[in-house]
Amino acid sequence: MRQVILDTETTGLSWERGNRVVEIGCVEFVERRPTGRTFHRYLKPDCVFEPGAQEVTGLTLEFLADKPVFAEVVDEFLAFIDGAELVIHNAAFDVGFLDNELRLAGAHHGSLADRCTIEDSLLLARRRYPGQRNSLDALCRRLGVDNAHRQLHGALLDAQLLAEVYIGLTSGQEEIGFDAAEPGPADAGAIVFQLDAHRPRPRVEVAPDEFAAHEARLATLRKRAGQAVWDDVTDE
Template sequence: MRQIILDTETTGLSWEKGNRVVEIGCVEFVERRPTGRTFHRYLNPRREFEAGAQEVTGLTLEFLADKPFFEDIVDEFLEFIDGAELVIHNAAFDVGFLDNELRLAGPQYGRLADRCAVEDSLRLARQRFPGQRNSLDALCKRLGVDNTHRQLHGALLDAQILAEVYIALTSGQEEIGFGEAQASNEAGPVVAFSGRSDRPRPLVQASEEELAAHEARLATLRKKAGAAVWDSPAEA
């Protein structure tokens, strides 16, 4: 069984109002184990962010100005997900945006449902924890998934966190073995980690693009807050 854990970031909450996808992050699983293959792209949305949306992601139009348009990467994206089951948190949101992007790219691309089955992890969470908060952050806390490194929303990072949440949600498995994945993928960076394990964790070097995105996000927060705790030396 091949599954793709998928997340997107967008310029706003509604594609019907002309909002677009600005980031896609995917993590590949086969037989419920990560293969190490990922797909990660930032996209030029050709429009402004809605109020509040930019603060959620930390992305800026300046950073996205030289990034590809969706139609430039659509074939590569579809090749990566084709035939897989997509696991998405609040799937209706991401599927609606991606179906709109496919429509704008051309009628030959059809819809996600033409290529993939979709599993909504939010639906699963509501079945297991009825009446409780089932956001990704709430599920991380409830299921013991470490998300302390998630200061802002990012598609690839959120897909990796969702992968851990999904395994815990559907089987209670504590060790999903990201650190054992060996395969690489040119479509995006591979981030390897070991879940909750005592084994030594690999050192992962950020790419220049990731560092630039990180600095852009910090700059946005500094502008809003005036000062940031991460700029001060940590207390012993």
């Protein structure tokens, strides 16, 4: 599975009012692991910043004056994200802006949804932490992601932080180690074991060092999973 964690910075809060994208940052993951590939571009917006927006990003029109416009990088951007699952915090905001940029660059580019599936990490966070603050900064603190170096909003930095937050939000069996087994042949039939409830279960003698290693492994699983269903099983 290929995922692209994406963030943008803009000249204001609404593309409907003529605001534009000034920065795009993307981080690629494959099988929930970073590949080292990123996409990062500053863009000349051809419009002014809304009050307050410039202070959030630290970007200026002077800095962006010699940067490409979106239409000049659109093909490179689409090639990077094509076919991936996009992970975006408050996806409606970024998707609205980027779909607008795609329209302005040419209707033949379509929309993000034509090329990618989209996962909104804000909705994931609200389901996991209802009634709590779920901004990127709040999630970094809650999930132990170091964001001390984040003084201003930056698309690539925020995408990198979101990548760590997303892994924390979606931690599951693959982090515990249940996905370690290699899959069998595609045409292998399923094997079903019929258990006789009345048959005595065999007793196996375990060496002390093996038992200690087993208990250590169970302790690790309990710590990661938060709850171990096998602890509720009693010996008959």
